[in-house]
Amino acid sequence: MSSPVKMLPSLESLPQRQRATVAAVDWAALSVPEARRLRELGFDEGVGVEVLHRAALGKGPIACRIGRMTVALRRAVAGAIHVSPLAG
Amino acid sequence: MNVAPLVALVGNPNAGKSALFNALTGARQKVGNYPGVTVERHSGRLALADGRPVELVDLPGAYSLDPSSPDERVTRDVVTGTQAGERLPDALVVVVDAANLDNHLRFTLQLIALGLPIVVALNMFDLAERDGLVLDPARLSAELGVPVIPTVAVRRRGLEELKAALAGLIGSGAIRVRPSEGHIGEDIVTLQRRARAIALAATVSETPVRRWSHAIDSIALHPVWGLVLLFTILFVMFQAVFSWATVPQDEITTGFAALQELVKAAMPAGVLRSLITDGIIAGVGAVITFLPQILILFFFILLLEASGYMVRAAFLMDRMMATVGLSGRAFIPLLSSFACAVPGIMSTRTIEDEKDRLTTILIAPLMTCSARWPVYTLVIGAFIPDTKVLPFVGLQGLVMFALLLIGIAGAYGVALVLRKTVTKGASSGFMMEMPKYQWPRMGDVLLGLWGRAMIFLKRAGTIIATTTVILWVLLSFPQVPEGSKTSQVDYSIAGRIANGVAVVVKPIGFNRDIALALIPAMAAREVAVAAIGTVYAIDNPESDAGGKAMASNLRKQWSLPTALAFLMWFVFAPQCISTIAVTRRETNGWKWPAFMVGYLFALAYIAAGATYWAAVALGL
Numbered sequence: 001m002s003s004p005v006k007m008l009p010s011l012e013s014l015p016q017r018q019r020a021t022v023a024a025v026d027w028a029a030l031s032v033p034e035a036r037r038l039r040e041l042g043f044d045e046g047v048g049v050e051v052l053h054r055a056a057l058g059k060g061p062i063a064c065r066i067g068r069m070t071v072a073l074r075r076a077v078a079g080a081i082h083v084s085p086l087a088g
Numbered sequence: 089m090n091v092a093p094l095v096a097l098v099g100n101p102n103a104g105k106s107a108l109f110n111a112l113t114g115a116r117q118k119v120g121n122y123p124g125v126t127v128e129r130h131s132g133r134l135a136l137a138d139g140r141p142v143e144l145v146d147l148p149g150a151y152s153l154d155p156s157s158p159d160e161r162v163t164r165d166v167v168t169g170t171q172a173g174e175r176l177p178d179a180l181v182v183v184v185d186a187a188n189l190d191n192h193l194r195f196t197l198q199l200i201a202l203g204l205p206i207v208v209a210l211n212m213f214d215l216a217e218r219d220g221l222v223l224d225p226a227r228l229s230a231e232l233g234v235p236v237i238p239t240v241a242v243r244r245r246g247l248e249e250l251k252a253a254l255a256g257l258i259g260s261g262a263i264r265v266r267p268s269e270g271h272i273g274e275d276i277v278t279l280q281r282r283a284r285a286i287a288l289a290a291t292v293s294e295t296p297v298r299r300w301s302h303a304i305d306s307i308a309l310h311p312v313w314g315l316v317l318l319f320t321i322l323f324v325m326f327q328a329v330f331s332w333a334t335v336p337q338d339e340i341t342t343g344f345a346a347l348q349e350l351v352k353a354a355m356p357a358g359v360l361r362s363l364i365t366d367g368i369i370a371g372v373g374a375v376i377t378f379l380p381q382i383l384i385l386f387f388f389i390l391l392l393e394a395s396g397y398m399v400r401a402a403f404l405m406d407r408m409m410a411t412v413g414l415s416g417r418a419f420i421p422l423l424s425s426f427a428c429a430v431p432g433i434m435s436t437r438t439i440e441d442e443k444d445r446l447t448t449i450l451i452a453p454l455m456t457c458s459a460r461w462p463v464y465t466l467v468i469g470a471f472i473p474d475t476k477v478l479p480f481v482g483l484q485g486l487v488m489f490a491l492l493l494i495g496i497a498g499a500y501g502v503a504l505v506l507r508k509t510v511t512k513g514a515s516s517g518f519m520m521e522m523p524k525y526q527w528p529r530m531g532d533v534l535l536g537l538w539g540r541a542m543i544f545l546k547r548a549g550t551i552i553a554t555t556t557v558i559l560w561v562l563l564s565f566p567q568v569p570e571g572s573k574t575s576q577v578d579y580s581i582a583g584r585i586a587n588g589v590a591v592v593v594k595p596i597g598f599n600r601d602i603a604l605a606l607i608p609a610m611a612a613r614e615v616a617v618a619a620i621g622t623v624y625a626i627d628n629p630e631s632d633a634g635g636k637a638m639a640s641n642l643r644k645q646w647s648l649p650t651a652l653a654f655l656m657w658f659v660f661a662p663q664c665i666s667t668i669a670v671t672r673r674e675t676n677g678w679k680w681p682a683f684m685v686g687y688l689f690a691l692a693y694i695a696a697g698a699t700y701w702a703a704v705a706l707g708l
Binding site (some may be wrong): 036052053054068 | 151152154156187188190191194219221276277280281301302305306309310311314399402403404406407410416517518519520521522
C-alpha cells in the first residue's frame, strides 16, 4: 500500500482551508507516544481534516480540524499524515 | 464508621469536567496529593437527591486508559482500583463534550467496559446546540447501555437529574466487579470506529457551522496579529503583577513589622522572643509577601487557561521553545518566573511531559525574578555611572538589561545541555487539542486561585518556615558576650561559616563581608541588600544604612571587578529558599532541588569568577 499512498499530499502540504480525508498515517515515521496521542485525537483513515492555521516563526506548528475538534500538531507529525483532498 | 460512597468524575481533557465538579460541590472542596506523585487530588462532598452524602473526586483528564502522563496514570489506577491511597469508586460520572462525541465516546466505551456503575454527563449541551448539532440523549443512552444526562455545568443545568441518576446507581445492590486489566487492551482504532458509529446514531442533524472559535483563531493564531495580541496580553499581565502587588505587599510588610513590635512589647527579651520575632514572624512574613504577586499571576494564568487562550499562546511560541528541546507549553511558566520563580514552577503543572516539565523547573530560576531587582539596583546604582550611551538609553539601564539577557541565555544553554544529558529522551513533541473559546466563570477562577494559595501557604510555607528558623539559629548562636565589640552576625555560627565561605569565594573576588551577606540571603535574594546594610552599619549602627550612604559605603569597600562579579553571581546563584522548597514539592523529593542548587551554584561561581578576572585583566 505504501507507494500509492506516498503519492498523496500530506497534511503538512495541504493548502489552508482545503477539505480532505485522512488516507493513511505513516505510523512508522512517528515515535510511540506520538502515534498513540495521534490515535487518541482521532486520526484514522476516512476522517475529515482541514488545515486551519499555520504558526509564524518559520516552521512552527499547524492547527487543523479533525472531526469536530481543533488540534495543534508539529509539522513533522503532520507530514506523516497522508490525505486525499476533497473536490470543491 | 460508615464511609460515604466514592464517585469519580472521569473524562477527556476539555470536556468541562472541572466546571461540573465545581458546580456539584461548590466551595466544599479539598485539594490533596496522591501519594508518591505530583498529581493533585480534588475531592468534595455532595448530597444526593435522597440526602445521602457522597464523596466526589475529580480525576485528571485523560484520552484513554493507556496513560501517557502521571496524571493519566492516576486516572487509570483509580478507576481500576489500583491507586494507592484511593478506594475503588462506587460509581463513575463520565463527562463528555456533547459537541465532540466522536472523540469522547471512545474513552467512555473503555470506561463502560470496566464494569463499574456509570452515568454519562452529556456536557456543554447548549454549546453543541449553538454549534448546529442536534443530539438524541435517549438514543445515546440506548446505544451505550448506561444513563445519559444532558448537562450545562457552567449554567448549573442538569445537576439535579445527574444526582438523581447517581442515587439510582449507588447502593442499588448491583455487585461491583473489580475491573480486570483485560478489558483495557481493546484496540484503540476499533473502539474509535465504534465510538464514531454511536455518535452518528445519536446525532439527529448536524450543520457544519463555521464556529466562532475559528473566527477568533484567525486573529489569535495569525502570524503577525497573533504575536501582537500575545505580547499585549503579557504586557498587561506583567504591569498588573508589578503594580497591583505593591500596595498589598507593603501592607503585609507593615503588618508583620507591627506584629513583631507587638510581640516584642508583650514578651520579655530573650532567646524565645528572638526566635518568634526574628525567626518565625520575619521568616513567614518574608514568604507571605510573595503571595500578592503569586495570586495576581495565577489569576491571569487561570483566566487564560479557562478561556482556552493558553493553548494558543503555546502554539505561537512552540517553534521558539522547540529549538532548546522544549515545547510551547514551557513558555508561560518561564515567563511567569520573571515575576517570581515560585508561581512559575507551580504553573509547570500544565506541561504534560515529565521531562519537559523537569527541564522547565530546572531553568526557571534563571529568569530575572523581581527579588533580584533590589540587589541589581543597589549595586548598579553604586558602581555604574549614570551616563547616557544613546539618547534615552542610560548605561545603568543597559547593564540591568544585560543581566536579564545573560539569565535568558544561561537558561537557553542549560536547557540545551539538560535535554541532551539529565533529562534526555524523545521530546513528546507538541500535539494538543485546542479547546473552544469560553467566557471564564469567575467562580471557577476564584476557586482555582484559592486552591493555589492554600498549596503555596501550606506546603511551601512549612518548609520555608522551618528553614528560616534554622537560618535564625545559625545567625543567633552563640550569642555575643555583653560588651563585646563584635557584632552578633560576626560572632554567630553563620559568621564562622562565613569564614569558611570566604576562603571559597576569595578567588572570584568576594571579600568576607560578601560571604557573610550571602548566608542570610539564602532566604531570599533581596535580603542581601539588608544583610550588606547590616554588615557595613556595624561600626556605626546609628548611620542610615539605606540609600546613598550605603552606595558610597559600598564603593569604599568593593572594587569594580568585585561589584561586577557580585552582580553576575546573582544572575545564577539559587539564593532563594522558597524556590528550592517549591521545587522539592513539585518534583516530590530532594534529588532535583539538590541538583538545581548544585548546578546553579557552580554556574554562579564560574560566571562570577570569569567576570572578576576579566574585569581585573581589563584594568577596571
